[in-house]
Amino acid sequence: xxxEHKLNFKKSKEACLSFIxxxxxxxxxxxxxxxxxxxxxxxxxxxxxxxxxxxxxxxxTGAEILWHHSQSxxxxxxxxxxxxxxLGVKRYLKVCLEHVFHLLCNGQIDEAYQNLSLAESxxxxxxxxxxxxxxxxxxxxxxxxxxxxxxxxxxxxxxxxEDGFSDSAVEQEMHGYFRKAAVNLKEIIKIPGVWDIFVKCxxxxxxxxxxxxxxxxxxxxxxxxxxxxxxxNAHVYLYQFLKRQREPKKSLISALKILHDIVPSHxxxxxxxxxxxxxxxxxxxxxxxxxxxxxLDYAGWKENAKAWSCLARQVKQIVISxxxxxxxxxxxxSRKDWWPAFHFSRYLAKRNxxxxxxxxxxxxxxxxxxxxxGCKYFKYVSHQGCKAQLKRFRMLKKFVNRHNPVYLxxxx
Amino acid sequence: xxxxERCAQCSEVNWGLTDGGRxxxxxxxxxxxxxxxxxNTDFITNSRVQTISKGSRxxxxxxGGSEWYICEGFQLVLKKQVEALEALGVSSQMKDEILCxxxxxxxxxxxxxxxxxxxxxxxxxxxxxxxxxxxDSDPERPSLxxxxxxxxxxxxxxxxxxxxxxxxxVSESTSVYSGxxxxxLYLMKSQKEKLRxxxxxxxxxxxxxxxxxxxxxxxxxxxxxxVEGHIPYLNVFQHFPEKMKLCGLxxxxxxxxxxxxxxxxxNKMHELAAFLDLPxxxxxxxxxxxxxxxxxxxYLMEANxxxxxxxxxxxxxxxxxxxxVDFLTLVPGNKSTRKVKYDVLAAAVIVVVLxxxxxxxxxxxxxxxxxxxxxxxxxxxxxxxxxxxKWYEVVKHSLDVQQxxxxxxxxxxxxxxxxxxxxxxxxxxxxxxxxxxxxxxxNQFGKLSGSVQRAEKPNPSSFQLSWSEKNTDGSCFHRHSLxxxxxxxxxxxTAMNPDYWLCxxxxxxxxxxxxxxHYKEVEFPQSYHFVxxxxxxxxxxxxxYIHDEVCMIEHKLFNKKLYKKLKYNTVLxx
Numbered sequence: 001x002x003x004e005h006k007l008n009f010k011k012s013k014e015a016c017l018s019f020i021x022x023x024x025x026x027x028x029x030x031x032x033x034x035x036x037x038x039x040x041x042x043x044x045x046x047x048x049x050x051x052x053x054x055x056x057x058x059x060x061t062g063a064e065i066l067w068h069h070s071q072s073x074x075x076x077x078x079x080x081x082x083x084x085x086x087l088g089v090k091r092y093l094k095v096c097l098e099h100v101f102h103l104l105c106n107g108q109i110d111e112a113y114q115n116l117s118l119a120e121s122x123x124x125x126x127x128x129x130x131x132x133x134x135x136x137x138x139x140x141x142x143x144x145x146x147x148x149x150x151x152x153x154x155x156x157x158x159x160x161x162e163d164g165f166s167d168s169a170v171e172q173e174m175h176g177y178f179r180k181a182a183v184n185l186k187e188i189i190k191i192p193g194v195w196d197i198f199v200k201c202x203x204x205x206x207x208x209x210x211x212x213x214x215x216x217x218x219x220x221x222x223x224x225x226x227x228x229x230x231x232x233n234a235h236v237y238l239y240q241f242l243k244r245q246r247e248p249k250k251s252l253i254s255a256l257k258i259l260h261d262i263v264p265s266h267x268x269x270x271x272x273x274x275x276x277x278x279x280x281x282x283x284x285x286x287x288x289x290x291x292x293x294x295x296l297d298y299a300g301w302k303e304n305a306k307a308w309s310c311l312a313r314q315v316k317q318i319v320i321s322x323x324x325x326x327x328x329x330x331x332x333x334s335r336k337d338w339w340p341a342f343h344f345s346r347y348l349a350k351r352n353x354x355x356x357x358x359x360x361x362x363x364x365x366x367x368x369x370x371x372x373x374g375c376k377y378f379k380y381v382s383h384q385g386c387k388a389q390l391k392r393f394r395m396l397k398k399f400v401n402r403h404n405p406v407y408l409x410x411x412x
Numbered sequence: 413x414x415x416x417e418r419c420a421q422c423s424e425v426n427w428g429l430t431d432g433g434r435x436x437x438x439x440x441x442x443x444x445x446x447x448x449x450x451x452n453t454d455f456i457t458n459s460r461v462q463t464i465s466k467g468s469r470x471x472x473x474x475x476g477g478s479e480w481y482i483c484e485g486f487q488l489v490l491k492k493q494v495e496a497l498e499a500l501g502v503s504s505q506m507k508d509e510i511l512c513x514x515x516x517x518x519x520x521x522x523x524x525x526x527x528x529x530x531x532x533x534x535x536x537x538x539x540x541x542x543x544x545x546x547x548d549s550d551p552e553r554p555s556l557x558x559x560x561x562x563x564x565x566x567x568x569x570x571x572x573x574x575x576x577x578x579x580x581x582v583s584e585s586t587s588v589y590s591g592x593x594x595x596x597l598y599l600m601k602s603q604k605e606k607l608r609x610x611x612x613x614x615x616x617x618x619x620x621x622x623x624x625x626x627x628x629x630x631x632x633x634x635x636x637x638x639v640e641g642h643i644p645y646l647n648v649f650q651h652f653p654e655k656m657k658l659c660g661l662x663x664x665x666x667x668x669x670x671x672x673x674x675x676x677x678x679n680k681m682h683e684l685a686a687f688l689d690l691p692x693x694x695x696x697x698x699x700x701x702x703x704x705x706x707x708x709x710x711y712l713m714e715a716n717x718x719x720x721x722x723x724x725x726x727x728x729x730x731x732x733x734x735x736x737v738d739f740l741t742l743v744p745g746n747k748s749t750r751k752v753k754y755d756v757l758a759a760a761v762i763v764v765v766l767x768x769x770x771x772x773x774x775x776x777x778x779x780x781x782x783x784x785x786x787x788x789x790x791x792x793x794x795x796x797x798x799x800x801x802k803w804y805e806v807v808k809h810s811l812d813v814q815q816x817x818x819x820x821x822x823x824x825x826x827x828x829x830x831x832x833x834x835x836x837x838x839x840x841x842x843x844x845x846x847x848x849x850x851x852x853x854x855n856q857f858g859k860l861s862g863s864v865q866r867a868e869k870p871n872p873s874s875f876q877l878s879w880s881e882k883n884t885d886g887s888c889f890h891r892h893s894l895x896x897x898x899x900x901x902x903x904x905x906t907a908m909n910p911d912y913w914l915c916x917x918x919x920x921x922x923x924x925x926x927x928x929x930h931y932k933e934v935e936f937p938q939s940y941h942f943v944x945x946x947x948x949x950x951x952x953x954x955x956x957y958i959h960d961e962v963c964m965i966e967h968k969l970f971n972k973k974l975y976k977k978l979k980y981n982t983v984l985x986x
Contacts, residue, residue: 007822008670015823033860038824040853044846062857069860080856083849 013042013054020061029069036061043087055087059095067102074106089127093119093134100141109145116142136188140198143184147201150177154208178205189218192227199237207244215241223258232266235259239268249275253284260291265298273310277317286327289314293331302343303352308362315369319403329410332370336411343367344377353384361385361392368400372407478655482598482665483519486609488652489666490515492644493618500642500872502627511621517688518617522607592662607687610665611645612672616681618643623681623742624693628701630755631678632951633874639671639952642872646671647829663833674753674953682751685744696740696754703740704729707758715762715946716807716879718798718892724765725758732968734761750922753961759947760961764969766943769897769907770800774937776909783908784896797896798889804942806887810877811946818949876950914970915963929963931956 016039023032039061042054066072066080081099085092096119103112119138122128128135153174160167185202189195199222206215219241223234239255256272269291276288292311301307318324332339344367352360364381371378378400385393494507592598598608607613615638619631629637638645649658649666658666685693696702708725712718729735740752770777781801788797832847879888898905915936916929933941933955944955944962951958 006670006673009827010669012822012825012827015819019820019823030861033857035823037854037857037861038826040850040857041826041828043850043853044828044843058853062853065857065860071860076856080853083853087849 009042009045013039017057020057024061024064027068029065032061032065033069036065053088055084056091059084059087059091063098063102074103074108077102078111089124090130092122092124092127093131093138096122097134097137097141100138109148113142113145116145133191136191139184140188140195143181143188144198144201146177146181147185147205150174150181150205153177178209181205189222192225192229194229194231195222196231196233196237199234203237203241207241212245216245223255230262232259232263235262236266236268249279253279257287260294264291264294265300266295269295270304270306270310273314277310277314282324285314286324289318289327289331293335296343297335303356303359305356305359305362308359308366312362312365315366316399319369319406325406325409328370332410336370340371340375344371344375346376346380349377349380353381357385357390361396364393365396365400368396369403369406370410372411373400373404480592480656481594482592482662483609485592485649485652485656485658485662485666486614487515488656489611489614489644489648490617492648492651493614494621496637496643497618497622497629500629500637502622502629503625506621506625506627510624511617514617514621514624514688518607518609518684521688522609592656592658598661598665607683611668612676613680613684615645615672615677616684619677620681620685623702626694626696626700626702630702630707631674631753632755632953635672635674635677636876636952637872640872646827647831650829650831658833667833669827674756674951674957678751678753682742682744685742688744690744693742693744695737697737698735700740702754704735704754704758704761707754708761710874711758711762711947711950713879713890714875714877714950716803716877716887716889717762717766718894719890720798720892720894721762721765721769724769725761728761728765728768728965728969732965734965734968750964755951756953756958756961757965759951759958760965763940763943763947763958763962764965767912767940769894769909770939771909771911771913772937772939772943773913774939776911777939780897780908787896794895795891795893796886798892798894799896802886803889804939806889807877807946808942811949814877815949912970914966915959919963919967927956928960929956931959 016035019035020032020039023029023035036058039054040058043058045054062080062084063077066077078099081095081102085095085099088095096115100112100115100119103109103115116138120135120142153170157167157170157174160170182202182205185198185205188198189202199218203215203218206212206218219234219238222228222231223238228234235255235258239252239259242252242255253272253275256268256275259266259268260272273288273292273295276284276291279285279288292307292314295301295307296304296311315328318328343363349360349364352363360381364378364385367375368378368382373379382393382397382400386397490511491507494502494511498504498507615634619634622629622634634643637643644651646668649662652658698705700706705722705726708729709722712721712725726735733739734752734757739749740754742752743749766772770780777800781799784797784799785801788799791797828850832843879890881888881890895905897908899908900906919928920930922928931944941955944958947958948955
């Protein structure tokens with residue numbers, strides 16, 4: 001009843017916590033520290049009923065403050081994290097991991113490695129089984145650092161071999177790191193998740209030691225196993241691997257197909273389009289056109305001269321062959337309402353001309369075909385180009401003029 | 413001496429007498445509550461504590477602690493509080509005479525001391541070194557958890573898992589129930605009988621004494637001083653002497669984790685006064701600080717309102733008779749009269765006066781303000797006319813600043829004291845370890861708090877908001893004239909505002925639902941809410957609390973009109 005507004009310990013600490021959170025959001029580290037100092041005494045109360053207890057709050061907010069505060073040092077931070085590890089057994093491995101991340105961010109690789117090893121040897125009754133996932137992560141990161149060591153050894157080895165001597169000690173060490181790394185990395189990527197860095201490193205190791213089959217399998221799993229979350233990078237890695245392996249275009253194309261579906265604006269779409277354009281199969285060429293149009297739907301590609309040149313090339317080729325004009329028509333249909341303002345405004349014509357003549361050239365070609373010789377963009381650029389007596393612009397003008405009827409057929 | 417009963421614990425007849433007047437068995441040191449009747453009326457506040465401490469040397473096995481009773485603890489608390497009040501300027505009569513008499517009377521009436529036979533059988537309370545067999549053998553002994561749940565839930569003390577788990581191990585080892593002799597018994601007593609002592613009740617004692625002495629401290633002020641730390645309340649037990657070991661259930665009694673609210677202390681005080689069978693309190697007359705005319709003056713100043721409003725508050729007070737001695741003076745046990753909350757009442761009077769003059773319907777007061785502003789432009793000779801708008805802006809700004817400060821202070825309260833507390837010996841190591849970590853972390857982050865150090869405790873001040881007339885920015889409205897909103901009618905100055913709206917047409921039955929009315933912010937004008945909020949801040953009570961008093965005053969003021977209306981309504985219904 002009237003006791004609801006009574007100020008008690010719990011309410012006071014809740015208010016304190018929200019002040020801490022506000023201060024953190026405002027990046028006012030001193031103020032956050034001030035309120036946290038007052039909040040800390042809630043550790044002496046039992047909150048076992050609450051979902052998130054004060055020890056977790058203190059860990060998270062304290063870590064933020066110590067990380068950003070100008071007067072705090074890495075030593076203080078580590079000291080704090082050690083204390084936090086003792087506060088909650090159920091969180092032990094999580095705290096360890098976070099601590100390791102911070103150490104890595106600060107460049108303290110060795111300390112990070114030590115902490116990971118220590119955490120790996122931690123046992124605590126049934127908690128060990130419960131915190132199995134965190135343990136796998138810890139092992140994975142240790143594997144990552146082992147990979148890093150392997151990499152360093154490899155570099156040394158290469159240097160030495162260039163200089164003429166072989167170094168078996170270094171080589172042995174290198175192999176040792178490889179074994180340690182491989183074991184842990186292999187384990188983590190079995191679990192569905194986003195493990196880009198682990199996958200990359202593991203594949204690198206496998207390739208170096210010549211186990212291409214395993215590498216291929218790993219990458220295929222990572223990209224195509226439906227249990228894993230959709231991850232564009234998985235397809236990128238697979239593609240890059242296949243390219244390194246000099247696989248036929250067919251497999252390269254199939255690797256990039258899904259990437260196009262997930263991320264039509266991916267930078268590899270240029271490669272994709274280039275491959276598709278050259279294909280003998282009609283379907284593939286058709287797809288190529290679709291791919292390049294789709295990429296240029298995105299604002300980030302507006303000034304990408306390479307992309308425009310791909311589109312220009314393909315459009316030109318279609319126009320000259322006079323076959324498959326309907327492809328252009330299909331693609332243009334959904335874009336004719338907004339591409340003119342998006343890509344081919346007079347303002348853009350001016351700007352593109354000033355900043356990047358090649359870009360304007362390619363765009364003008366596309367514009368001329370899609371919108372006809374009367375379109376603002378084409379007119380401006382070709383006019384400027386001819387004025388500047390640049391040969392290709394004169395050719396461009398001629399080309400577009402010659403093929404103007406095409407525009408009519410497309411837009412109709 | 414002449415006490416020949418067999419000791420309940422060891423069946424010997426070998427009694428000694430502690431200096432406090434209680435019988436204790438020399439064989440097994442079972443202390444009873446039987447006392448020799450105290451003949452002398454001299455009351456030395458510390459005497460009982462000191463004598464018990466001097467008690468049997470065999471108590472050394474408790475780790476240097478001695479036996480002490482809960483009421484001794486409370487006695488110490490009261491002593492500390494009274495000393496603090498003395499430091500604030502209250503007459504020393506409070507400590508030397510009045511409070512101690514009240515306290516003695518309470519102990520007698522509640523049969524904790526100063527009486528022939530205490531109620532019930534001799535207390536076989538659970539003290540520090542209770543052996544395990546005793547614990548198991550008594551089937552009537554309530555379980556610890558039961559004891560914990562009996563008292564009102566103060567904070568989360570009862571959720572301490574380690575404590576709860578130690579309950580199950582009671583039979584195996586000696587767990588410490590309480591440092592005091594009768595801690596468990598204290599919690600067991602049902603609340604209805606004998607008015608069990610609690611920490612909030614210490615403040616009721618203080619307030620009762622202050623009221624008896626007619627000291628110029630209102631209850632809201634008292635509570636504010638408590639929160640500001642000028643009067644010991646939170647963690648006052650850390651000043652108990654070393655020998656009074658506090659642990660286990662004692663914590664439940666003495667460790668509070670909330671600030672008491674006005675209503676709680678107020679109601680308890682009246683219960684207490686009735687319980688003690690006190691006679692009519694000394695008269696509250698017009699010259700008393702607690703008289704509405706006086707308090708209105710104070711609050712008008714603090715609210716930065718024109719002094720001229722005081723005429724109006726006096727008129728209202730007179731009209732509804734709340735300035736009468738019989739209305740204001742407390743007669744304990746008289747259930748027919750409404751208990752007077754002097755401070756809330758005065759604030760409510762001011763609110764009513766503001767409503768009378770400004771209507772406060774979110775419309776009229778602003779119109780009036782513009783009108784006054786116009787008149788002010790042509791006003792050259794008189795002092796400035798009061799403009800509601802200007803006042804609102806100035807006061808709102810200050811209020812917001814102060815409220816923000818208060819909110820931050822509340823969030824920064826440190827509740828724990830330096831003395832670590834533990835329920836049982838098993839618990840001790842863990843508690844100390846935790847305490848060490850807390851101290852470390854506090855140091856670490858305290859250093860990072862920058863130049864913002866914890867402010868020194870502000871000096872106790874009767875006024876929270878102050879306005880100086882020396883300010884040239886015109887932010888002090890005391891001297892402003894109400895002429896801007898008054899008009900002359902038949903030689904009298906009356907309000908230009910002809911209307912009034914009642915907060916509620918019908919009052920609730922206070923005995924049934926505890927309130928006269930139910931305040932919801934959205935149902936009332938913003939200006940009204942603002943004014944309530946202002947006094948709510950000053951008095952540290954909920955706005956609804958003041959709203960209740962406003963309703964009460966309005967009903968008294970417009971009694972005749974309401975009566976007519978109700979009568980008219982009943983006629984209609986027929």
